[in-house]
Amino acid sequence: MEYIRETIDFKVANDTAITLGKFDGLHKGHELLIENLIKISNEKNLKSVAFTFDIPPVKLVKEDKLSQNKVITTNDEKHYIFEKTGLDYLIECPFRKEIMMMSPIDFIKWMVKSLNVKYFIVGEDFKFGYKRQGDYITLKEYSKQFGYKVLVITKIKDEQRDISSTYIREELLSGNIRKANSLLGYEFFVKSKVIQGNKIGRTIGIPTINMILPPNKILPPNGVYVTSVNVDEKWYRGVTNVGCKPTISDNNPIGIETYIIDFCQDIYGKEVYVSFLDFIREERKFNSIEELKHQMISDIEIAKKW
Numbered sequence: 001m002e003y004i005r006e007t008i009d010f011k012v013a014n015d016t017a018i019t020l021g022k023f024d025g026l027h028k029g030h031e032l033l034i035e036n037l038i039k040i041s042n043e044k045n046l047k048s049v050a051f052t053f054d055i056p057p058v059k060l061v062k063e064d065k066l067s068q069n070k071v072i073t074t075n076d077e078k079h080y081i082f083e084k085t086g087l088d089y090l091i092e093c094p095f096r097k098e099i100m101m102m103s104p105i106d107f108i109k110w111m112v113k114s115l116n117v118k119y120f121i122v123g124e125d126f127k128f129g130y131k132r133q134g135d136y137i138t139l140k141e142y143s144k145q146f147g148y149k150v151l152v153i154t155k156i157k158d159e160q161r162d163i164s165s166t167y168i169r170e171e172l173l174s175g176n177i178r179k180a181n182s183l184l185g186y187e188f189f190v191k192s193k194v195i196q197g198n199k200i201g202r203t204i205g206i207p208t209i210n211m212i213l214p215p216n217k218i219l220p221p222n223g224v225y226v227t228s229v230n231v232d233e234k235w236y237r238g239v240t241n242v243g244c245k246p247t248i249s250d251n252n253p254i255g256i257e258t259y260i261i262d263f264c265q266d267i268y269g270k271e272v273y274v275s276f277l278d279f280i281r282e283e284r285k286f287n288s289i290e291e292l293k294h295q296m297i298s299d300i301e302i303a304k305k306w
Helices: 028-044 075-083 104-115 136-141 165-173 177-184 289-305
Strands: 002-005 016-020 047-052 089-093 119-124 149-153 187-192 209-211 221-233 236-244 255-260 269-284
Touching: 016 028, 016 104, 028 047, 028 119, 028 149, 047 104, 047 165, 047 177, 075 089, 075 187, 104 119, 104 136, 119 187, 136 149, 136 209, 177 255, 177 269, 221 255, 236 269, 236 289, 269 289
Parallel strands: 002 089, 016 047, 016 119, 047 089, 119 149
Antiparallel strands: 187 269, 209 255, 221 236, 221 269, 236 255
């Protein structure tokens, strides 16, 4: 997959099929778009393109509570997931003012000219152009003029509700990890390099790895979770604490701390993936390090039996 980013002057010489969106979370609904994109690309001998912006556009064009929404997947994490789909191109376009002001027809012209688009594959809620004035009906209206076809994909539902990034964020913020994973179609994960911690875990025989996530990354509520950890493409079972470690200090920033079961390697500076499987308990302040140790041992046993 070719990854094009940090430019609006992209070109693809071959004829293409394209799907467009924020793709936050790359959930089951997005997966259906990608599957249809790949299918049509193979059938029509087209290159497959996923087009997104480097930040969700709503953050720039709205000044309400929606602008405070954190992302399920960072741009780096989206790239990691997209790489596994078999796409030919991922375009992560900077959301500049001239793009924000584009009319729907100007946006279509830009896509067709730059990417030789012969097929648009979009969801029924797809919006584009200045003030989100364009939709799939707009795309169809100009299809003959610009020589492309449009495939509209019906949204997947769960319990009579559309599967969406908003729905998944709600479940994550409520601590419903299993439900969020079901909606995503994979396990919610965080991706980061391992950093130096205070090494308290080493002193009690339970060494942990520490991660600091980007401030725009959504996290489930503070607490302890059953996780799986990918280190050098190998998976291990883990126990992860999300929170500020109140037993150690009252002013720690929120971070991710994970004990990897049956693992003893030094991995400072390495990039790891921590996938969340289930909730164990809320984070709380213990009266002593020894009391914390006994609780951690109990948490590890729960994870082993999960």
